[in-house]
Amino acid sequence: MSLAGQLYKLQQLDLELQEKQRELSEVENQLSDNNALVAAESQLASQKEQLEDARKKQKSSEWELEDLQEKVRQIDSKLYSGKTKDPKELINLEKEVKGLKSQIRTKEDALLGLMGQVEEIEAKVKTTAEEVERLKREWEQRQETFKPKKGEIETVLTELRGDRDELARQINSEAFNIYERIKLTRGQAVVKVERGRCLGCHITVPTSQWQKAKAGDLIQCNNCSRILYLE
Ligand SMILES: [Zn+2]
DSSP states (O other): OOHHHHHHHHHHHHHHHHHHHHHHHHHHHHHHOOHHHHHHHHHHHHHHHHHHHHHHHHHHHHHHHHHHHHHHHHHHHHHHHSOOOOHHHHHHHHHHHHHHHHHHHHHHHHHHHHHHHHHHHHHHHHHHHHHHHHHHHHHHHHHHHHHHHHHHHHHHHHHHHHHHHHHHHHSOHHHHHHHHHHHHHHSOOEEEEETTEETTTOOBOOHHHHHHHHHTOOOBOTTTOOEEEOO
């Protein structure tokens, strides 16, 4: 095989390596991307905190209501036991009961509101918990699918690297360095000549040049410096 032919083959291996490397990073992204799950889990945690808060508020509102009801019961028993005879005191006690009952009504309304809030947050927690479960299953499925795929790609990459190393060892080091340098600046270092034109820059290659390239000399395009390859 001519030197340009070897470099052309090296380039093909490099392109395959690049492609496999790209596939590998895609698969690795799929394996590590758990952003949606993490976000849903943190949403669930904050909704659970909200729920706990709302339940505490509900509980303390219930206790306050019980206290007020207990007070009413105590005054009622005073009022109806017949022990209190003083009319003035009786009037005051009745006033007090009236005030307490109005407080109870306000408290009951507030309690209903709090119970509504608790129910609302409970529904949210349920929905988010289901979403977390769904995302967890999806993530596990993705692991199952992409882990073997990652292994396959890594095997191919190892083989390709082996092939490339072996070929690179056979190539004259000066030519290899030229190849690497052009690859850095131009991407594609070796190009075919078709109908007398360099396929890298589409400029006509002088006949003497491509004839030398065909004969096996390492010839670079006068215009773009790429290595010319003729089969
Ligand atoms: Zn060119």
